[in-house]
Amino acid sequence: MKLLEGKNVIITGASRGIGKGIAKVFGEHGANVAFTYSSSEAPALELEKELEAMGVKAKAYKSNAASFSESEALIANVLEEFGSIDVLINNAGITKDNLLMRMGESDFDTVIEINLKSVFNMTKAVQRTMLKQRKGSIVNMSSVVGVKGNAGQTNYAASKAGMIGFTKSVALELGSRNIRCNAIAPGFIETEMTDKLDEKTVQGWRDAIPLKRGGSPEDVANACLFLASDMSAYVTGQVLNVDGGMLT
Numbered sequence: 001m002k003l004l005e006g007k008n009v010i011i012t013g014a015s016r017g018i019g020k021g022i023a024k025v026f027g028e029h030g031a032n033v034a035f036t037y038s039s040s041e042a043p044a045l046e047l048e049k050e051l052e053a054m055g056v057k058a059k060a061y062k063s064n065a066a067s068f069s070e071s072e073a074l075i076a077n078v079l080e081e082f083g084s085i086d087v088l089i090n091n092a093g094i095t096k097d098n099l100l101m102r103m104g105e106s107d108f109d110t111v112i113e114i115n116l117k118s119v120f121n122m123t124k125a126v127q128r129t130m131l132k133q134r135k136g137s138i139v140n141m142s143s144v145v146g147v148k149g150n151a152g153q154t155n156y157a158a159s160k161a162g163m164i165g166f167t168k169s170v171a172l173e174l175g176s177r178n179i180r181c182n183a184i185a186p187g188f189i190e191t192e193m194t195d196k197l198d199e200k201t202v203q204g205w206r207d208a209i210p211l212k213r214g215g216s217p218e219d220v221a222n223a224c225l226f227l228a229s230d231m232s233a234y235v236t237g238q239v240l241n242v243d244g245g246m247l248t
């Protein structure tokens with residue numbers, strides 16, 4: 001059963017990692033996929049081809065999610081090309097880790113702008129079309145770190161916790177128009193973002209997880225599929241942990 005047949009979705013930051021995993025699972029479920037990247041053009045164009053081979057419409061857009069004006073222009077372009085937007089996945093994110101003592105102002109600001117302000121930019125840009133169609137699903141990629149905090153990630157944890165407050169507020173504001181907004185809090189998902197960590201740290205994370213393994217982009221994508229589709233028609237304002245039991 002294809003859960004997103006004919007739906008138009010937009011995913012930020014899908015040139016690799018979790019975003020790419022979401023794009024592929026959504027494509028397999030019949031969704032037309034517009035997605036963004038910030039600099040990885042070649043892998044983005046490759047993904048576009050991979051999705052088209054699944055028989056769905058796909059288009060990669062270079063767009064900085066931290067920019068309000070670029071996000072507005074992006075949504076206008078996607079609407080022109082795809083006609084409507086049923087699902088928005090705010091996935092783009094970065095880390096710039098350091099202890100608070102050593103963290104510079106720009107490392108704080110950049111992480112907040114790319115991880116959190118982007119969610120405001122994209123949600124605001126997409127809300128008019130979802131309000132008009134009186135239907136929509138928005139999924140924000142938070143993190144377990146936004147729920148429990150993490151030493152060395154004050155900037156990242158603040159951005160991810162902010163996304164949860166934003167998610168719950170949007171769910172309250174737009175629920176009466178049948179627009180749902182939920183967050184996913186992934187735990188340790190093995191992607192290029194976590195490739196930056198040394199092997200000892202990685203093994204430490206794996207050992208601390210009840211399911212004894214890091215998650216895959218597909219693990220997160222499947223949860224995202226549930227929240228994007230009508231399978232979760234009565235679910236809004238929630239944070240779904242996809243963490244192998246890490247926060248249990």
Ligand code: NAP
Nearest residue numbers: 013014015017018038039040064065092093143189191193
């Ligand atoms: P990743 O492999 O580093 O990929 C990040 C994606 O975001 C890339 O497609 C990148 O595009 C894009 N991006 C970065 N800055 C952008 C910007 N300003 N505008 C538009 N796109 C931008 O990361 P990931 O591990 O897949 O993580 C995806 C999301 O899940 C992030 O929000 C992250 O915080 C969250 N998350 C990850 C984990 C984990 O363990 N991996 C855990 C919890 C939450 P380019 O390739 O062009 O740079």
